[in-house]
Amino acid sequence: MSVMTVPSSRADPRRIFKALASQEALLAIAVIGLAIAVGLYNPRFLAARNLSDVLLGNAYIAVAAIGMSMVIISGNIDISVGALIGVLATLSGTLAVKGVPIIVTWLAPLVAGILIMGLQGVVIAYLRIPAIVVTLGMLSILKGGLISVTGGKWITDLPDSFHLADLELLGSVPMPVFLMIAATILAAWWMHDSAPGRAIYAVGGNAEAARLCGISQPRTVVMVFALHGLFAGVAALLYATQLRVIQSTVPPNLELTVITASVVGGVSILGGVGTVIGSTLAAILIAEIASALVFIDLSPYWIRAVQGMLILATVIADILRRRRMTGA
Amino acid sequence: MSEIPLPPIARRAAPWWLLRHETMLAAILLVALVVLGSLNDRFLTLDNLLNQGRLTTEVGLIALPMTFIIITGGIDLSVGSIVGLCAILLGYSWKSFGFPLPLAIGFSLLVGAAAGFLNGLVITRVKVPPLIMTIATLALYRGLAEGISQARSVRGYPQWFYVIGQENLFGIPAQLWLLLIAIVIAGIALDRTTFGRTLYAIGNNEIAARFSGLPVDRTKLIIYTLSGLMAGLSAVVLVSRVTTTRSDMGSGYELDVIAAVVLGGTSIFGGVGSIWGTVVGLAMIQLLKDGLALTGVKGDATIVVIGTVLILSTLVASSLQRRRDGV
Numbered sequence: 001m002s003v004m005t006v007p008s009s010r011a012d013p014r015r016i017f018k019a020l021a022s023q024e025a026l027l028a029i030a031v032i033g034l035a036i037a038v039g040l041y042n043p044r045f046l047a048a049r050n051l052s053d054v055l056l057g058n059a060y061i062a063v064a065a066i067g068m069s070m071v072i073i074s075g076n077i078d079i080s081v082g083a084l085i086g087v088l089a090t091l092s093g094t095l096a097v098k099g100v101p102i103i104v105t106w107l108a109p110l111v112a113g114i115l116i117m118g119l120q121g122v123v124i125a126y127l128r129i130p131a132i133v134v135t136l137g138m139l140s141i142l143k144g145g146l147i148s149v150t151g152g153k154w155i156t157d158l159p160d161s162f163h164l165a166d167l168e169l170l171g172s173v174p175m176p177v178f179l180m181i182a183a184t185i186l187a188a189w190w191m192h193d194s195a196p197g198r199a200i201y202a203v204g205g206n207a208e209a210a211r212l213c214g215i216s217q218p219r220t221v222v223m224v225f226a227l228h229g230l231f232a233g234v235a236a237l238l239y240a241t242q243l244r245v246i247q248s249t250v251p252p253n254l255e256l257t258v259i260t261a262s263v264v265g266g267v268s269i270l271g272g273v274g275t276v277i278g279s280t281l282a283a284i285l286i287a288e289i290a291s292a293l294v295f296i297d298l299s300p301y302w303i304r305a306v307q308g309m310l311i312l313a314t315v316i317a318d319i320l321r322r323r324r325m326t327g328a
Numbered sequence: 329m330s331e332i333p334l335p336p337i338a339r340r341a342a343p344w345w346l347l348r349h350e351t352m353l354a355a356i357l358l359v360a361l362v363v364l365g366s367l368n369d370r371f372l373t374l375d376n377l378l379n380q381g382r383l384t385t386e387v388g389l390i391a392l393p394m395t396f397i398i399i400t401g402g403i404d405l406s407v408g409s410i411v412g413l414c415a416i417l418l419g420y421s422w423k424s425f426g427f428p429l430p431l432a433i434g435f436s437l438l439v440g441a442a443a444g445f446l447n448g449l450v451i452t453r454v455k456v457p458p459l460i461m462t463i464a465t466l467a468l469y470r471g472l473a474e475g476i477s478q479a480r481s482v483r484g485y486p487q488w489f490y491v492i493g494q495e496n497l498f499g500i501p502a503q504l505w506l507l508l509i510a511i512v513i514a515g516i517a518l519d520r521t522t523f524g525r526t527l528y529a530i531g532n533n534e535i536a537a538r539f540s541g542l543p544v545d546r547t548k549l550i551i552y553t554l555s556g557l558m559a560g561l562s563a564v565v566l567v568s569r570v571t572t573t574r575s576d577m578g579s580g581y582e583l584d585v586i587a588a589v590v591l592g593g594t595s596i597f598g599g600v601g602s603i604w605g606t607v608v609g610l611a612m613i614q615l616l617k618d619g620l621a622l623t624g625v626k627g628d629a630t631i632v633v634i635g636t637v638l639i640l641s642t643l644v645a646s647s648l649q650r651r652r653d654g655v
Contacts, residue, residue: 140580253470256466269456304467311467315464316450
């Protein structure tokens, strides 16, 4: 009897079903399924040019969603990330125009991102102010500050060597795609296999149990926010270098797109669960939907409504699934 | 033995702290008025102050139900998007469905209430945390507004409609009457009714409130619906004031509303707060905006100040509360 209950081989059907039903697998199926469905309706959607444009233009959202996933898994939220990306992109571009060495223009947004997000982490973790209040306040400080300093001017005449997003690696992999994949794999591995990475799940899953295990909750939260700032810096760099100009304003509602990618990617809004592989796949799916709307002759103005429906459906499904699991 | 002494500290502490917070706020408000008044002689005129009242109505109408929601320990981030959705539907149903304007106004109020009801329904039935639910509908309602409007604006309303947003009634801006009536009703409801006391009970200890037989879910459903309805009303006033509808209307309102409520002494952790505090908070935010504008600070820089005020007032309130709790 007891032998029978142990899954004996990898071919156990229940196991295969479980793997297929995981959020990551569902998302991968959705990404491919949507591409085929839209491709049947309008074959031009499947043109290599279009698919690579979708990936290139949205890699920065996937990168930002990695940090956001960590924040949400730790049981927090951040709605300032869109404004931060706008500020960091402007910072990087402004330095580049001033003739600062290119390497500095690439590193500055990373450092500034770590500092600004780390500071928010300190206020949230040590002064115990809810993340929503701190990040809502910071959102308006960054957004208002940026516009009143720059006046929303376009930054032009960027040096050619500034455009990190134009570089290609290992033959022909474009930099944004490379960074997106590398960051996702590194972060997934780090969160799954390292002690600090596991601490994020522990703090988000059960803060009291984590404390009893000797994990410092405030320190973990500060670390998570600092890392989130780092990813926001990388995202800002990709965003700043993908076009020939930078508009020195905050991209509207970017934080919502990033949060949507994290939540739809399977990061549970109750904390403690989720992977960044899911959030990257979700970022790709959202970008694919936005592009698909055009190819099936729907107005792109519907994209935010679709995002809202997606996030709502995922959140409700997540809660219902958890409730069934705990049998409540 | 037979008599259990009531804890004296707990009985005295809450009114003491409330009194302190509101006196403090009123004092700061007074100082701000004097300073801004001395910096600019256009500031302390009746015309200017009434005009500021006009401008604060749209945010004020939403801040009242938001006070209720934050007292229960919840939050509603979708209010700005509901304003946008209702504004668009007001214009769209009038222009494209051919509704008579009063019906279109009723329709957009109904949509606002329905949007809030959906928030409340999922929050109470599915138990999605209010923060996440209203972030989701922040995206959804704004998305619907964008999708329905297709970035087109609707103008050319009949002249009588502009009375709400632009004319005076008995020497006072018309929409300010709406706000004043709403303030009185909300204040009485919060202070003097079982409904109001239930809000505090939920915010202090939701489980205890449930076990005491209080209608927790129904009360929450009511306040989120009310929040949507007032956002709808705010949209009507806004459209009447600015004479056009656009899908980005009301975006960022959640910042002003939450800042006013929190500045007014309502605890973001729930259980503490008052309508009068919110009114003072509203006045402070609007006068701050106006004072900065008059001294030459541009509109974009004022949101920097409001964001800072939001964080700092929460910091002060929570450290005061911690001292009160003796932690």
